[in-house]
Amino acid sequence: MNSYHNNKLEKNRLKKISIEGISKSYGEVEILKSISIDVLEGEFVAILGPSGCGKSTIFNIVADLEDCNDGKVDINGKLSYMYQKDLLLPYKTIIDNVSLPMILNKEKKNKVYEKVKPYFETFGLSGYENKYPNELSGGMKQRANFLRTFINSNDIMLLDEPFGALDSITKDSMQRWLLDVRKKVNSTILLITHDIDEAIMLADRIYVISKKPSVVKEEFVIDKFYYNEDKLENIVKLKKEILNLL
Numbered sequence: 128m129n130s131y132h133n134n135k136l137e138k139n140r141l142k143k144i145s146i147e148g149i150s151k152s153y154g155e156v157e158i159l160k161s162i163s164i165d166v167l168e169g170e171f172v173a174i175l176g177p178s179g180c181g182k183s184t185i186f187n188i189v190a191d192l193e194d195c196n197d198g199k200v201d202i203n204g205k206l207s208y209m210y211q212k213d214l215l216l217p218y219k220t221i222i223d224n225v226s227l228p229m230i231l232n233k234e235k236k237n238k239v240y241e242k243v244k245p246y247f248e249t250f251g252l253s254g255y256e257n258k259y260p261n262e263l264s265g266g267m268k269q270r271a272n273f274l275r276t277f278i279n280s281n282d283i284m285l286l287d288e289p290f291g292a293l294d295s296i297t298k299d300s301m302q303r304w305l306l307d308v309r310k311k312v313n314s315t316i317l318l319i320t321h322d323i324d325e326a327i328m329l330a331d332r333i334y335v336i337s338k339k340p341s342v343v344k345e346e347f348v349i350d351k352f353y354y355n356e357d358k359l360e361n362i363v364k365l366k367k368e369i370l371n372l373l
């Protein structure tokens with residue numbers, strides 16, 4: 128595979144996440160087999176693979192929640208992460224939920240409010256600061272979760288199936304929303320998904336991984352000029368190619 132990073136234009140861009148040949152087994156069961164993945168500064172990269180192939184295991188190793196048996200991970204910056212079922216505390220308002228990481232970091236509440244308030248507009252949550260989670264729709268709750276992740280660190284964000292629990296209409300609007308937010312922020316994002324459409328729609332680059340023991344099967348650069356809703360035939364072709372790999 129001729130890696131994207133060998134391209135001269137990309138050579139000087141900072142690697143925010145470098146995963147080099149990681150392997151992981153649980154007892155006798157081999158889950159990951161020498162997986163290598165890079166994420167450059169400001170990039171949106173998706174790891175796409177079938178259910179149970181070890182995507183969350185990669186995520187946990189990157190977040191340092193689990194050790195790998197072999198290989199290494201280098202993180203250049205501050206990580207935050209969001210899970211599919213990230214929960215908002217029901218007895219706290221949205222602004223308090225979003226502020227939680229900073230409050231836990233012993234920052235003063237008023238100062239934290241000042242910092243987070245402007246982002247309610249960016250994240251489409253304006254007017255919902257003092258509402259409680261049960262007053263928000265599923266999509267809005269995920270936006271609030273997303274904002275909390277962003278507040279924790281907007282440098283590098285790991286998103287594990289962030290829209291997996293949403294119905295398909297809400298999911299579609301959330302994906303469009305995320306593309307829009309991304310234009311306003313300069314975060315580096317690593318997304319884990321088993322949804323091919325989601326990966327193509329959101330990512331600049333996709334790593335397709337196989338069933339376990341998982342290996343990287345292929346890396347795709349998603350040029351949005353070539354893969355967009357006006358050129359559906361290109362998307363269909365790419366989807367077929369990816370499906371054949373899975």
Ligand SMILES: Nc1ncnc2c1ncn2[C@@H]1O[C@H](COP(=O)(O)OP(=O)(O)OP(=O)(O)O)[C@@H](O)[C@H]1O
Pocket residue numbers: 153158176177178179180181182183184185321339
């Ligand atoms: N602590 C553990 N002990 C034993 N096996 C585990 C452990 N954690 C995960 N596994 C196994 O490792 C495999 C990969 O799990 P993982 O959750 O990383 O997959 P995934 O690709 O994220 O799955 P999904 O898409 O369904 O969320 C699964 O077969 C799972 O049963």
